[in-house]
Amino acid sequence: MSGSPVAAAGDDRLAGWETVVGLEVHCELATATKLFCGCPNRFGAAPNTQVCPVCLGLPGSLPVLNRRAVELAVRVGRALHCTIRPSTFHRKNYFYPDMPKDFQISQYDEPIDVDGYLELPSGRRIGIERAHIEEDTGKTAHLGGGGRIHGADRSLVDYNRAGVPLVEIVSRPDMRGADEARAYVAELRAILVASGVSDGRMEEGSLRVDANVSVRPIGAERFGTRCEVKNLNSLRSLGRAVEHEAARQVALIETGERVVQQTRHWDEVEGRTSAMRSKEEANDYRYFPEPDLVPLAPDEAFVEAAAAGLPLMPADRRARLAALVPHEADGLLPASTADQVATTVDLGLDDLVVAAMACGADARLALARTANEAAQTPEAARRLDPQAFARLVELEASGSLSATQAKAVLAELLAGGGEPEEIARRLGYEALGxxxxxxxxxxxxxxxxxxxxxxxxxxxxxxxxxxxxxxxxxxxxxxxxxxxxxxxxxxx
Amino acid sequence: MSGAGGPRPGAEGLSDAASIASRVRSGELRAADVAEQVLGDVESRDAELHCFNLVTGEAMRAAAAEVDRLVATGADPGPLAGVPVALKDNLCTKGVPTTCSSRMLEGWSPPYDATVVRRLVAAGALVVGKTNLDEFAMGSSTENSAFGPTRNPWDTGRVPGGSSGGSAAAVAAGFAALALGSDTGGSIRQPAALCGVVGIKPTYGLVSRYGLVAFASSLDQVGPFATTVADAALLLETIAGHDEMDSTSLGGPVPRLTEALRSGVDGLRVGVVRDFLADASADCVAAVRNGADVLSRAGASVEDVALPELLHGLSAYYLIAPAEASSNLARYDGVRYGLRVDGEDVEQMNARTRAAGFGPEVRRRIMLGTYVLSAGYYDAYYAQAQRVRTLVARAFARAYEHVDVLLAPTAPSVAFPLGAKTEDPLEMYLADLFTIPSNLAGHPAMSVPFALDGQGLPVGVQVLAPALGEVAMLRAGVALESGATPGARGPVRPGAVV
Amino acid sequence: MAVELTVAEVRHVARLARLELSAEESVHVAGQLSAILDHVEAVRALDLEGIPATSHPLELVNVLRADEVRPCLTREEVLGGAPAVEDGRFAVPRILGETP
The missing domain is CATH 1.10.10 (Arc Repressor Mutant, subunit A)
Structure with missing residues (x-):
């Protein structure tokens, strides 16, 4: 397929086709220690210095489950509107040098979180099939052959990451196209960060995404054959990979070929996916209940304690903010206002707007100044005194300051704080009293x-x-x- | 070589652990002298028996010196002060090779101690060394050791049983007053019976498995060997109790085991497992019947019980244990520790390493376990075996509505000649027929040396009890011991029997 | 009914289990495994409809530890038993397949 126009194809080539996406997101949990031992869960340490008999899989070692990891998994479940249920651990058996025990402890048919959803800023709900707890693997570096697995002559393994707690969040195939897939991951990331579950750093591998992509003619009910695309390290690569993979599948079908269900690897440099070399037996994981662990049956008290202090999720915050600003006669929010709401929540500035409104600021103006101006320097905006901001908004609303003047005062406020009236005077706007x-x-x-x-x-x-x-x-x-x-x- | 003119530990061998500890603690016997006697004895006689894969003489002498120092300063040297203990070589010992009698782990030294080892050392015990076993505890004769078989001290032409054959034989030979083994399907009780010593498989979860190299995790349990029931109870009490490193370790207080020894069996309700008698040799059946009489005379009530479901245990076990083992032994892949045989790529390296590092029985069980877990067979084999496990547990529950303990043969026969069963895996598996149900249910069971057969070989009787029923089990065990044939228990000298 | 494991099945299982097996051994092992499976056939035939599976003898639930850091092994302890080490890491021959 190399040399075909597929790699360069964009959405315009997919006229008449719908791209269906389901995502599996692996999220490293922000615990102090690993899932089954007391080794630090820390990124960036010297190789093989964060390991003990348990996470090195030494003979005789046994796993003991980290309470905090379970609590964070419960928070994930709550934040994604899942049912939190009794769960068990299984062993997923396969040989790979980055797995110290040559099996992975994971939740299989009885995961802790099931049947939830995530609401995108667009208002669309994406179903969450499940979220389960599992352990991470070590890291393998390939030497020779340019650092890629193919052509390498040997590999080196570091087990610092082995045993780091993960939740794998599996969506339903509810997304339609690359943009929505990106929006989902962005929203999920915001939820995980807000919940204190993860630091959300995709570049450090805290969040890793696999995409199941299929295409079908618009209007068709049956899903097409899907391919799983791995190695998506950023929102950008996710978007590109989905677009590319969808185009590849459409091109196949349109030339009378079939899409073969397989796992494909996204090459960021080449901008294309390629089939991964996998063994024919690779999918016989021989799952069976992990005999070294006992079942997890969180009672209501445990769940409530774990979920305690969970802040409002982005969708709830958007709803809260949207409810405060004037709607159109038809009861809807103007599209531009909806965008401002999304931006404000995305940057964590909704509390500022809400607080300013509580101080009497005009809702629409406070939102506009936040989403358009304060949003340029979100760090500073999050430190802004809501009362001062509210007074600034009122100066503008009352006509004491022109829009241009208000923006200038706001810039000063963001840069160094202070009182808006004083800044206005200093800038020579005091005559406007x-x-x-x-x-x-x-x-x-x-x-x-x-x-x-x-x-x-x-x-x-x-x-x-x-x-x-x-x-x-x-x-x-x-x-x-x-x-x-x-x-x-x-x-x- | 004994200290201060005090009595030497048993002229025919070692005296029991309780006596040694008591005399060492009082200063009457020096731990250093115990160590020297044991090391000298092992040096002169273990070449033939091969109880030990490794004798840790220097560490033993150092431990003995520390015990003697504590005694001299008036500090408490621990309940097992100066008692020589042998460790099955599948228990991790920090900085000391732990081989599981496998080429795979030859030369590997763990960087940590098993919990039971830490508890033993803290109690003042002197570790003699690491004992031979069937490779990775898979076997019933200790012939599956990569380092050669252990011989039965009662008759060196015979096997000591297995898989903890080295530990059982070490106690029987007087090389150690106590030993630790592990029991997955009978690997403590069967060799105990064949070597004429006491062996206990505790309730699952009573003793920590942390640092026990896993064979089948849902069945494995560490337990004691001793020459007397009292010593076995003492050792069990020392190693038992919750361990935060083992998720399957039970909380709650450890039953007061040594106190149970004086309770007698008056009023104890004993059931004889009738279904096992048909498959045991006449000597083994007679021992059970005579044992029941001993208990009855001591005040227990005895009845026969029918538990035919238990006979399905063997088949379930030979599906469940290999399945778990196939996963537990996956980690021996030539990457992190132990043997590596080079290959073109990592898969070939893995496969060559594992083919070379594992013996035939281990390879066979890994393949069997892999097969029964593989796609399409899980329900027919593994899941079905787990349902049989429920069946066995229910059968036991039914019995324990009427009785406190059950009596059964430990093994179908006395010690068999070396090589007698090595060609036929199935024949060897049958040696565990009577011991397996307790593992499946997680229940405690023990073997008590009770009689001698016509050739003078020891015959054990098994006492089974419900979960955490160790007290009742030990009450029956002590009573059996007191009614046992004189000379039916170790220590023995080779050639002492004809 | 007799269970007959084919040599092909044995070779597949050996591959799954990462055990190099000669053709001769495969035949031998096929016979032995068939004999064992034949023996457990009685159990397979039992009607255990409605009997729940017991995967573990204990009825414990929720065994959890506090999220507190414990000492790690030293690098020497970690790598001390390794067959091949390079640059503080475990060295292995080239890997042909991607992680599944």
Whole structure:
């Protein structure tokens, strides 16, 4: 297939086809120690320095389950609206040098979390089939042959990562296309970070994604044959890989060939997937119940304690924020506002907006300034004093500050904190105080009695002249809208 | 060579552990002298018997010196002070080779001690060395050792039983007052019976498995060998109790085992497992019947019970144990420790290493276990065997509604000649027919040396009890011991019998 | 009914179990495994409908340890028993298949 146009194909080649995606996300749990022993769960240590008899699989060693890992798995279940149920561990038997025992302890037919969902910012719900606990493998480096497995002459194994606790979160094939797959992982990552379950670092392997991709003609009910794509190390590679794989499958079908169910490897550099070399017996894992562990049956007290302190999830936060801003007459949120809500929650700035509203700030304006301006420097925005922010929003809403001025004051607030009124004065916007505006207006009316009379008589276009005079008198520091409003008010 | 003119440990061999500990603790006997006697004895006689894969003389002398130092300073040297103990060579010992009698692990020294080893050492025991076994504890004669068979001290032409044959023979030969073994399907009780010593398989979970090289995890249990029931109880009490390193370790207090020894059997309800008698030799059946009479005379009530389900245990065991073993032994792949035989690629290296490192019986069981777990066969074999396990447990539960303990032969026959069963795996497997059900159910059981057959070979009687029924089991065991044929138990000298 | 394990099945199992097996051994092992499976055939034939499986003799649940760091082994202890070491890691011959 190399040399075919498939590798360069984008979504436009898939007219008439629907891409179906289900994702398996492996998430390293943010515990202090490994799943079955007291070795530190830490990234980046010198090779083979974070191991003990248990995670090295030495003869005679036995696993003991980490309570915190179970608690975090419970939090995952809660955050994904799963049923949390009694579960057991099995052994998944296969030989591979990165597995110290040559079996992996994993949950098989009785996982801890089942039947949940994740709500995307678009409002679409993606079903979660299950989330189960398992141990990670070690890391293998391939020497010779350019560091790739093919062509290498030997490999070196580091077991520091062996036994690190994972949850594998398996979605239903509910996603349609690369964008939605990316949105799912982004949302899942946000949920896992918010739950304190994971640091979410894809680049360090804290989050690893395998994608099951199939295609079907739009309107068809039956799923196509799927391929599992591995080695997706970023949202970008996930999106590219799904697009590429879907295009590859469509090209196959359109040329009369069949898609063969297989596991494929994503090559980020080449930008294509290729079939993984696997042994014919590789899928006979000979699962059986792990006799060295006892079943897990978390009771309600355990589950409640584990889930305690779980913050609002992004979808709930979006809903909370959206409920606070004015809706259209049809009860819907304008698309631009929905985007602002999503951005604000994504950056963790929704608390700022909500708090500012509680201080009396205008909802739509507070959201706009947050999503458009504060969002540029999210770190600083998260430190912003909501009261100060609320007062700034009110200065703008009341017309005391122009939009341009308000943005300038906000930039100062973000850069160094302080009081918005003081910053406004320092920037020379203090004349905009309503007292100063009234004084200037008095002077202009007194100096232009004829024009004022015409305005009073209903000649609206004179307002422009009067406003210009006010602006002149205030050396341009007045807010045009505020002046117009003041004129209108004086006319009665 | 004995200290301060005190009595030497048994002129015919070693005296019992309780006596040695008591005399060492009182300062009457020096631990150093016990060590020297044992090491000298092993040196002169173990070349023929091959009880030990390794004798740790220097460490033993150092441990003895420490015990003597504690005694001299008035500190408590522990309940097993100065008692020589042999360890089955599938128990991990820090910095000391642990081979499982396999080429696979030849030369490997664990970087940690098994929990039971730590407890023994803390109790003041002196470790003599690591004893021979059937490779990875798979066998019933200790002939499956990569380092050659152990011979039965009662008759060196015969096997000591297995898989803990080295430990059983070491106690029978007087090389150690106590020994630890492991019992997955009878690997403590059967060699105990064949060597004329006491052997206990405790309730599953009573003794930590941390540091016991796994054979079949849901069946394995560490347990004691001794020449007397009291010593076996003492050792069990020392090693028993919760271990946070073993998820299957039971919590709660350890039963007061040594106290049970004085309780007698008055009112104890004893059932004889009728279904086992048809498959045992006449001597073994007679021992059970006579044992029942001994208990009855001592005040127990005795009845026959029918438990035909137990006979299915053997088949279930030979599906479950190999299945678990196939997984437990996967880690011996030539990557991290032990043997490596080079290959073109990692798979070939794995396969060559495992073919060369494992003996035929281990390879056979790994393949059997792999087969029964493989796609399409799991339900027919493994799952079915697990249902039989339920059947066996239910049968026991039914019996224990009426009786406190069960009596049965330990083995179908006395010690058999070396080589008699090595050609036929199935024949060898039958040696575990009466011991396996207790492993399947997780129940305690013990073998008590009770009689001698016509050739002067020891015959054991097995006492079975429900989970955590060690106290009742030991009460019956002590009573059997007191009614046993004189001379039916070790230590023995080779040539002492004809 | 007699169970007959074919040589092909034995070779497949040996591959799964990573045990190199000569053609001659395969035949021998096929016979031995068939004999053992034949023996357990009675158990396979038992009607155990409705009898639950016991995978473990204990009825313990929720055995958990605190998430507290314990000492690791030293690098020397970790690598001390290894057949081949390079750069602080375990060295193995080339790997042909990807991790499943």
């Amino acid at each position: 309503s007292g100063a505006l009234v004084d200037a207006l008095d002077a202009v009316v007194a100096a232009h009695p004829a024009e004022w009379a015409r305005y009073l008589a209903g000649e609206d276009k004179v307002a422009q002249l009067l406003t210009g005079q006010v602006m002149k008198a205030t050396k341009g520091r007045a807010n045009g809208k505020a002046v117009a409003a003041a004129l209108a008010a004086r006319r009665g």
